[in-house]
Amino acid sequence: MTTLAGKTALITGAAGDIGAAIARRFVKEGAIVCIADINQDDGNALAGELGEPTFFASLDVTKEDDWRMTMATLLSRHQSLDILVNNAGTLETGTIEDTDLAMWQSIQSTNATSTFLGCQAAVRTMKQTGGGVIVNMASQAAVRPRPSTLAYAASKAAIVNLTKTVASHCADNKYNIRCNVVMPGAIDTQMIYKNQVEGESDDAFVEAVNARYPLGRMGTADEIASAVVFLSSDESRFMTGAQLRVDGGGTI
């Protein structure tokens, strides 16, 4: 028996590195997966590769109307939403001195406001269809910020806090909706290279990042997918409002 057999899942940012790894694992675990992203080319290509149990939805997670339309499409096709993974996100670097208001607002919008909109849409839908699970994607940066990721770290801290309030509200109201957050350390994807400083070689960058982790290396997208499968399945049924750190010991 697969752990997500027959569950309907929506994964945002599913055309990206970690989102695609989650989508692949969800399909292996028996889920029906809505691959949602603003990147239509890569999203459609992934849905084409994974076939029948998946379909692509063009969803800009910062737009309330897009959420409404995606939920309506999903319900008309599959009658329920069992799992929402709020994975879409963006990283721009900047310290307190060189982050301008536009960058700050754009990062809060793509990372934090989007997670608020996703949780709201999911709670409204899931409470009518008997419950479900929400998994949010924060970062180690939420609790161990670096000076150069000011706006990103603040947006991820907001996601951690939001997760706890959503979890409490759903538990208080007996909605049968759990909400947890994954906090990855550095993961070997394209995004991590945005932290590379000018003139630094790839090898020197990777060596410096690896050295920050007690386990001696960055993680892989599939290692994050494993945590998301666990939090999405009944194996984690006594967990809500939890922060799952998947960071090679980076926050010890």
Ligand SMILES: NC(=O)c1ccc[n+]([C@@H]2O[C@H](COP(=O)([O-])OP(=O)(O)OC[C@H]3O[C@@H](n4cnc5c(N)ncnc54)[C@H](O)[C@@H]3O)[C@@H](O)[C@H]2O)c1
């Ligand atoms: N890579 C890491 O080291 C790392 C570490 C900690 C946390 N994370 C988090 O994991 C998540 C996935 O990261 P990734 O490494 O796969 O990055 P990625 O850039 O490969 O994927 C991000 C995806 O989000 C999509 N996206 C961006 N803005 C969007 C919007 N407005 N609407 C819909 N989709 C949008 C992009 O098109 C892309 O497909 C992010 O939330 C990121 O902050 C990543």
